[in-house]
Amino acid sequence: MEKKWKLCIVISFILMIQICLVNSVVAAEIKPKEKVYRFDDQMWVERKDYGLIARNVSKVKIGSYSNHWEIFLKQRGKKAVKEVDLFHKKKGISTNYKMNTVFKNTKYFFPMLDRSLCIDKKNQLLLTGKDVCHLFARHSTEKECEKSFGKYKNQIVQKNIYGSKCWCDSDMFAYVKNNNLYLTGSAVASPNDYECYKNETVKTFFQGKGNKIKEVVCGECDGYGKSNIFVLMKDGSVWGMGNNKCKMLSNSKQEYYHDFINIIPKGVKNISANSKNVAIIKKNGSLYVWGKTLKSRKKNFSFNPKRIAKNVSEVSISDAGFEGGTVLVYLKKNKIAYGLGENVDYALTGKYKKGWNSKSVVLRKNIKHVYAAPTATLLLDNKGKLYWTGTQDYYGQYDWVYGNEKNR
Numbered sequence: 001m002e003k004k005w006k007l008c009i010v011i012s013f014i015l016m017i018q019i020c021l022v023n024s025v026v027a028a029e030i031k032p033k034e035k036v037y038r039f040d041d042q043m044w045v046e047r048k049d050y051g052l053i054a055r056n057v058s059k060v061k062i063g064s065y066s067n068h069w070e071i072f073l074k075q076r077g078k079k080a081v082k083e084v085d086l087f088h089k090k091k092g093i094s095t096n097y098k099m100n101t102v103f104k105n106t107k108y109f110f111p112m113l114d115r116s117l118c119i120d121k122k123n124q125l126l127l128t129g130k131d132v133c134h135l136f137a138r139h140s141t142e143k144e145c146e147k148s149f150g151k152y153k154n155q156i157v158q159k160n161i162y163g164s165k166c167w168c169d170s171d172m173f174a175y176v177k178n179n180n181l182y183l184t185g186s187a188v189a190s191p192n193d194y195e196c197y198k199n200e201t202v203k204t205f206f207q208g209k210g211n212k213i214k215e216v217v218c219g220e221c222d223g224y225g226k227s228n229i230f231v232l233m234k235d236g237s238v239w240g241m242g243n244n245k246c247k248m249l250s251n252s253k254q255e256y257y258h259d260f261i262n263i264i265p266k267g268v269k270n271i272s273a274n275s276k277n278v279a280i281i282k283k284n285g286s287l288y289v290w291g292k293t294l295k296s297r298k299k300n301f302s303f304n305p306k307r308i309a310k311n312v313s314e315v316s317i318s319d320a321g322f323e324g325g326t327v328l329v330y331l332k333k334n335k336i337a338y339g340l341g342e343n344v345d346y347a348l349t350g351k352y353k354k355g356w357n358s359k360s361v362v363l364r365k366n367i368k369h370v371y372a373a374p375t376a377t378l379l380l381d382n383k384g385k386l387y388w389t390g391t392q393d394y395y396g397q398y399d400w401v402y403g404n405e406k407n408r
Contacts, residue, residue: 048350108163
């Protein structure tokens with residue numbers, strides 16, 4: 001009897017040790033390391049698996065240019081637009097990071113590089129930031145451009161603008177007014193004379209057909225005058241203009257289109273683009289991509305769309321920060337998020353090959369929306385929790401409320 005009692009104690013002790021070891025391994029997997037790196041005058045934050053940014057998130061937008069990107073969000077029951085500071089942890093009920101208020105009360109907001117736009121209750125378009133060049137402002141000399149560089153807070157730049165008919169991507173702002181499509185921003189500049197004072201800073205397209213537009217997207221600026229812009233119509237047709245060096249508009253040798261041409265006649269439901277690829281979801285749920293090849297880092301370009309997946313409900317694509325690659329993330333109708341492309345910065349987590357991933361990999365389940373950034377991916381789940389993985393370079397902090405630039 002005594003031997004059995006001692007044996008039970010030994011077995012219980014062994015089981016307790018095993019449980020502790022398993023729990024420690026699980027905890028290590030659930031809480032991946034996040035670290036801020038500093039080298040000379042550079043600084044970046046990195047994590048190799050999805051970590052929680054904030055709870056109760058209702059809307060997310062990524063402001064990006066080249067390999068710089070920022071997170072802007074709104075939370076349920078709150079009117080303010082916040083910019084997330086991934087370099088400063090802050091434990092709280094609704095967030096794990098410090099957040100700075102960009103706009104205090106707005107329904108529609110449009111983040112851009114060093115400036116952002118929002119629409120107030122009077123349907124006025126307001127600009128906050130430090131630069132107005134290429135954006136509505138028309139300067140006649142280089143000196144006027146230099147003088148305009150300053151601090152702007154909620155400056156009215158347009159009136160009678162309706163948020164449901166506005167789109168912002170990279171450094172482009174598009175809006176429909178009087179049944180016309182208007183485009184402004186450096187992405188609209190011509191490839192030869194891209195300076196603000198040499199360009200018509202607001203250009204008009206689709207005259208008399210603006211109300212037939214469903215969405216406008218811009219391939220991320222690859223330098224002034226080198227972008228491309230795509231328009232998805234309500235009838236499912238896709239139109240494009242701009243840079244064609246990556247065969248995003250046609251297989252023609254023509255490198256630039258100054259006006260919109262029809263790319264796809266019908267059947268498209270959603271569209272996303274960067275400077276080297278276009279991604280569309282057809283009405284049957286099939287995801288197609290063309291432009292730069294997704295099989296490798298090689299700079300092979302083709303206008304022929306390649307099917308990536310079926311039963312897709314959402315897609316987001318971004319220029320990768322490494323060697324001009326691509327980060328692509330998509331969501332299937334079963335709420336599972338997938339990714340492919342460049343993973344050198346852990347945009348697809350550390351679970352997969354650190355390099356180019358030519359085949360889709362599973363990222364996370366029970367997801368509502370997906371977002372791609374140059375060196376990261378973000379996922380919003382069904383409960384309103386926003387997660388991120390990857391790397392963010394230090395870009396300086398902009399205090400949007402007071403209009404002062406700060407160094408972190």
